Amino acid sequence: MTRILEILARLIAFPTVTNGPNLALIDWVEGFLRDAGFAVTRVPSRDGMKAGLLARIGEGPGGVLLSAHTDVVPVDGQDWTLDPFALTRRGERLHGRGTTDMKGFIACVLALAETLRAPARPVMIALSWDEEIGCKGIPEMIDRVIPVLGRPDLCVVGEPTLMRPAIGHKGKASYRATCTGEAGHSAMAPHYRNALHGAAALILSLRDEQARLLREGAQDPMQDPPCSTVHAGVMRGGVALNIVPDSAEVLFEIRHLASEPPGAILSRIALPEGVTVAETGSYPGLETDPATIAPLLSVLPDPTPCKIAYGTEAGFFAALGIPTVVCGPGTMADGHQPDESIAESELALCATVLRRLTAP
CATH class of the missing domain: 3.30.70.360 (Alpha-Beta Plaits)
Structure with a gap:
């Protein structure tokens, strides 16, 4: 958890508000993943103001793809009682813009990445931009996913679901x-x-x-x-x-x-x-057959499938024929709010699930 919180603090400090640049965060994450042994491809936006990343480690076919967006919603007009771009602990909750949606998941993924020197199956990461304004970034990236990364057996989009497997949304x-x-x-x-x-x-x-x-x-x-x-x-x-x-x-x-x-x-x-x-x-919407995401279900404490009301980038990956599920720490009820926060226990659970999912 110490390493996850260190990484999360760095991510929160980048004010990657939608419609603004995210390049400083992307630069930092790109260097982080290269140091961890990943092959990393940067995907710049058409306007050059933003970029996404596609990263892979491990040999052979299949594997798991972990996907997230790097942008966060604005804080303007919200009544924050703390610095939105600094990680602040209050009891068991960690506060800051993006803790729940969805830099907490990214922190868990990056902490895992440091431990994956020679995974038995490939582990892939996709980071996008401008998801919060209608999934504007992922269409500029999606055609490069399989050519750059190969075809994973499973894609996990880490939007907040309290680590429940969400198999559908509109x-x-x-x-x-x-x-x-x-x-x-x-x-x-x-x-x-x-x-x-x-x-x-x-x-x-x-x-x-x-x-x-x-x-x-x-x-x-x-x-x-x-x-x-x-x-x-x-x-x-x-x-x-x-x-x-x-x-x-x-x-x-x-x-x-x-x-x-x-x-x-x-x-x-x-x-x-x-x-x-x-x-x-x-x-696009998402409609996933639970049988196709069995590897994730087998490592979740509650594998009961659910569906979510909000949209995600998951439908883009599913359209490539990749079995895709939305599953991440926290709950959307805590996102987009002043003093946005996530429970530390949710990050710990996410880290455990990711470690089991990528284990030999």
């Missing part, structure tokens, strides 16, 4: 609807097409589709809610009360079961006159 697609109308004086409003009316009609269509999904859409009782969901989060338009607005926009999302493609849901949503829709981001 995917997400986000959209911007652009609504066009005709500007005119409000005294003559019936003579013009009001862009806000189109936006309102679209939102009603979204509501109708959500009701249909609840009533007759695909259902998964392990999910809450058990069906795919449609949500309108932002509507804006108009410049003055006495002007008929000629433009408006609606931002909405579809969080879909892995078995229900978002395109099928979108195709049922009626688009009013003057409304067009463009996708602004997406990540």
Whole structure:
């Protein structure tokens, strides 16, 4: 635990807030893994402001891939009572931005890495960026995973699950609807097409589709809610009360079961006159057969599969045909919060599971 906490303190000290650079952390981890005997490949982002890492140690086929993102959510506007970028102990809990989501897992992985001089099976590590804003980084890395690392038998994405094996979560697609109308004086409003009316009609269509999904859409009782969901989060338009607005926009999302493609849901949503829709981001869902992740289940104190409400990068690895599971220390209820923290016992459990998983 002493070494895990030393590493975690270094990781927390890098303020890798999403949309900012992460290169200082990547430089440090790259040197750390090279010193530990790993072959390391850096994957720069297209804008050059960030990078990910793919690392491997060990010979032969198969092996296990341990995956994490390096970015953390902002601290602005949160009421922190301690330095978010310094590791602080309070009793049995360790505080700092990213302790739970998900630098605690990375610290466990790096502490393990120092001990793996000649593993019986390959051990691989993938670190990404910008996961917190819709898995923006991993699509720039995913096509290099197998060419660089080989094909692992198992991928463990270490998002916080209290070390329960999460075999599924919904995917997400986000959209911007652009609504066009005709500007005119409000005294003559019936003579013009009001862009806000189109936006309102679209939102009603979204509501109708959500009701249909609840009533007759695909259902998964392990999910809450058990069906795919449609949500309108932002509507804006108009410049003055006495002007008929000629433009408006609606931002909405579809969080879909892995078995229900978002395109099928979108195709049922009626688009009013003057409304067009463009996708602004997406990540796939996850649906894993527990039989394919037996090596992990065999070393967990509680191998009962579960599913999680939030999205992860796991679906990208599963799409490569790699058996993939989400399993990491801590709980998401403690992430994204002021004074974010993780129990030391959770890190200890994670370290034990990783050691058993990679043992000969």
